[in-house]
Amino acid sequence: MNLLSVKQLTKLYKGQEVVTNLSFDLQKGECLGLVGESGCGKSTLARCLLRLENIDSGSIFFKDQAIENLRHRQLIPFRKDMQIVFQNPTAALNPKLKIKDSLLDPYIQYQNDLTLRYFSYTSKEQFVLQLLDVVGLPANLAGRYPHELSGGQRQRVTIARSISIEPELIILDEPTASLDVISQAEILTLLTKLRQDLNLSYLFISHDLAAVKQLSQRIMVMKKGTIVDQFPCDELFDDQRHGYTKELISIF
Numbered sequence: 001m002n003l004l005s006v007k008q009l010t011k012l013y014k015g016q017e018v019v020t021n022l023s024f025d026l027q028k029g030e031c032l033g034l035v036g037e038s039g040c041g042k043s044t045l046a047r048c049l050l051r052l053e054n055i056d057s058g059s060i061f062f063k064d065q066a067i068e069n070l071r072h073r074q075l076i077p078f079r080k081d082m083q084i085v086f087q088n089p090t091a092a093l094n095p096k097l098k099i100k101d102s103l104l105d106p107y108i109q110y111q112n113d114l115t116l117r118y119f120s121y122t123s124k125e126q127f128v129l130q131l132l133d134v135v136g137l138p139a140n141l142a143g144r145y146p147h148e149l150s151g152g153q154r155q156r157v158t159i160a161r162s163i164s165i166e167p168e169l170i171i172l173d174e175p176t177a178s179l180d181v182i183s184q185a186e187i188l189t190l191l192t193k194l195r196q197d198l199n200l201s202y203l204f205i206s207h208d209l210a211a212v213k214q215l216s217q218r219i220m221v222m223k224k225g226t227i228v229d230q231f232p233c234d235e236l237f238d239d240q241r242h243g244y245t246k247e248l249i250s251i252f
């Protein structure tokens, strides 16, 4: 079943096409990798899918509903189902909020629309402890501020926030790019486990072909705003790969 279906999406900035006539499907439960060099339009695409930007033409279907023209109030249930994890966890967390309050924030915002399946909410304290535990963080971090955590711990908190309201799809926009190699590997392992345990779907955006291969079932390669190649992960090294995919492979 297609969770997300994008048809001929085009986005312009100041008259210039940044995403051009782009189409793809993302199935429920899969991780779809998106690779491409800096500036090819990956983050723009992510913002369009989340409806943080309007698109210029084309369609975005989420759970078979066309969402490209929905207005603010109509987007509320959809926003709950589609979350994003950004590259920089420091910028994503409010420095003035303790970790426990950051973790509770999405729940408080969406509680009237939520039917939790995986987590249970009997008290604030218990909910925060569940979230910390599921992303492998100790309970005593709840009372700390973001600057008192390591970069890897902060990224775990942003991941915990994104899964707290049990979305269907998470867009991972370079989630490990700001981390050291060991933290990167740990976060990738965590993301794999969460996808399986919570039946999540991911659009995993990265420069790092090795990371994309580790996490994804299928890979899309983007160049100058268009998808030039799309294939199952185990066909990455096949001879029929697009020349640009081969170039990316040779760099890694």
Ligand SMILES: Nc1ncnc2c1ncn2[C@@H]1O[C@H](COP(=O)(O)OP(=O)(O)OP(=O)(O)O)[C@@H](O)[C@H]1O
Pocket (backbone or CB within 6 Å): 013, 014, 018, 036, 037, 038, 039, 040, 041, 042, 043, 044, 045
């Ligand atoms: N708000 C904006 N206004 C004008 N141009 C923009 C805006 N946001 C992005 N761009 C331009 O759109 C193009 C694509 O940028 P985008 O950030 O989507 O690329 P990217 O593939 O995500 O790059 P990176 O991997 O470096 O994050 C770039 O040329 C960028 O300068």
